[in-house]
Amino acid sequence: MKISMQLNGELRDVEVDPRDILLDVLREKLGIKSPKIGCEKGDCGACTILMNGKTVRSCLILAVEADGQEIVTVEGIGRQGMTPLQKAFVQHNSFQCGFCAPGMTLSATELLSRIPHPTHEQIREALAGNLCRCTGYTPIVDAVYEASRKNGKRTTGKRKI
Amino acid sequence: MAITHEFEYLRPATLGKALKALAKYGRKAKVLAGGTDLVGLLNDEILQPDAVIDIKAIEELRALEFKNGKLQIGALTTFSELLESDEVRRKFPVIAEMAGWVASLGIRNRATMAGNICSAVPCCDSGPILLLYDALIHAKSRDEKRKIPIAQWFAGPRKTVLKNKEIVTGLSMPEWDIPHAACFVKLRRYEGEDLAQASVAVLVDKANNYRIAYGSVGPKPFRGAAVEALLTGKPLNEALLKKAVELARLEIQPITDIRSTKEYRSHMTGVMLERGLRAAVSRLAGKGPAYGASLI
Numbered sequence: 001m002k003i004s005m006q007l008n009g010e011l012r013d014v015e016v017d018p019r020d021i022l023l024d025v026l027r028e029k030l031g032i033k034s035p036k037i038g039c040e041k042g043d044c045g046a047c048t049i050l051m052n053g054k055t056v057r058s059c060l061i062l063a064v065e066a067d068g069q070e071i072v073t074v075e076g077i078g079r080q081g082m083t084p085l086q087k088a089f090v091q092h093n094s095f096q097c098g099f100c101a102p103g104m105t106l107s108a109t110e111l112l113s114r115i116p117h118p119t120h121e122q123i124r125e126a127l128a129g130n131l132c133r134c135t136g137y138t139p140i141v142d143a144v145y146e147a148s149r150k151n152g153k154r155t156t157g158k159r160k161i
Numbered sequence: 162m163a164i165t166h167e168f169e170y171l172r173p174a175t176l177g178k179a180l181k182a183l184a185k186y187g188r189k190a191k192v193l194a195g196g197t198d199l200v201g202l203l204n205d206e207i208l209q210p211d212a213v214i215d216i217k218a219i220e221e222l223r224a225l226e227f228k229n230g231k232l233q234i235g236a237l238t239t240f241s242e243l244l245e246s247d248e249v250r251r252k253f254p255v256i257a258e259m260a261g262w263v264a265s266l267g268i269r270n271r272a273t274m275a276g277n278i279c280s281a282v283p284c285c286d287s288g289p290i291l292l293l294y295d296a297l298i299h300a301k302s303r304d305e306k307r308k309i310p311i312a313q314w315f316a317g318p319r320k321t322v323l324k325n326k327e328i329v330t331g332l333s334m335p336e337w338d339i340p341h342a343a344c345f346v347k348l349r350r351y352e353g354e355d356l357a358q359a360s361v362a363v364l365v366d367k368a369n370n371y372r373i374a375y376g377s378v379g380p381k382p383f384r385g386a387a388v389e390a391l392l393t394g395k396p397l398n399e400a401l402l403k404k405a406v407e408l409a410r411l412e413i414q415p416i417t418d419i420r421s422t423k424e425y426r427s428h429m430t431g432v433m434l435e436r437g438l439r440a441a442v443s444r445l446a447g448k449g450p451a452y453g454a455s456l457i
Contacts, residue, residue: 001170018170018213019163021200041201042268043354054241054270060200061271062193064170065215107266129265129354 003067007032008076016063023047023058025066026073034074034102038131045130048103049073055110074102077109084150085109088143096134103130108144117148166209174218179328180303186212188325193217194237195271197264198280222330227252234332240269240277252336254452255343255362259290261453262347265354275329278314281321281381282356288315288382289362289374290345294334302326308333315381341366342444346433346456348377350420358421359430361409363437365445369394373434378413378426387412388434397442405438406431433457 026032038046047059050072111126173179189211202208224235244260277287297308343364349355360376371392373385415426443449
């Protein structure tokens, strides 16, 4: 069946089988390689994408469910050059192998859109579902924190409960 | 990895059409909401349905509102929506406390509370909280509409009393009419996302009514009847707490599995009950740890 989605700002049509997983369709049929195939169980966060502005696990979504939805990946957020968040990641050497980087980037992007000036704890909570096996999280959290402090004027984050 | 088993994908726009499809396929259909459980089971070929009925286009299942003294949670309400709802945070803060401990954000943005109880794994986080408030599960088929008390809902691990041709349209629960406080304590192997090794939910009100519910320490979430009977009508004190902890360890049936041993679950359930009771009593007095604070 044919589905169409708003992918990184462009309307894309694609032919899918109901059994196809969104992650596979993005990578194999639509040429979007930033979401990675990790655990395929929703645990590792490597396949994270933004769907209608919210992070979701593309390994746990059928491609047909994306019909009519808005999808953003790292390819989309970096279209006008690197964002301040991505620059901070580079400055902090946040990643080594890079496998978790797209998921981390999108989770942090969603966090900063929701809470422009998060605490360290809020950053850790937002990234808790993205596993990194290289750099031990500290340079990742530090980069998000630094990027958030350059985020225009200061507002308080929404309390957790 | 694609799913191997072929199925028909349906995305009905109305509840009527969804019920018609369910009536046609019966037990060979699976209902899809957030998919965080279902898609994994399809991938692993544990489930091989003829039809997958995606209910996300059915707007009436999306409601999350407080009306006539009751919280109404639609079948499509996600844990993120519960966590972010001002109404939930104000009137049922323990629901937000629980929602915040469910997996990680990328899962909470998609997973629904209705799906959580339909999966009915013994460690489901919603179960103990819904037991505290005597929640009702609203189920509908083409022939029938019924409200199932949560205490009768779970039939065993991954089993509920929902019939083949029924769909869960939502949940409801009344507001507790006496000033009260509650607490949800969840034991996990690490911060971030993990299933509960054990969980304890506690509610206490100004009239010294107590509600206790456990998760992950039996084949299904269940109320702590013995501990409730011990405590009800009495203000909490150290001697009572000690007795409650002993009694809790007798009324649970933990097993050893990949996430924990029976002994550890048993010991920690006592610890969590004690901390949960102290926190709930303290919250009731206007002090105590903020909702969402980790007690373990």
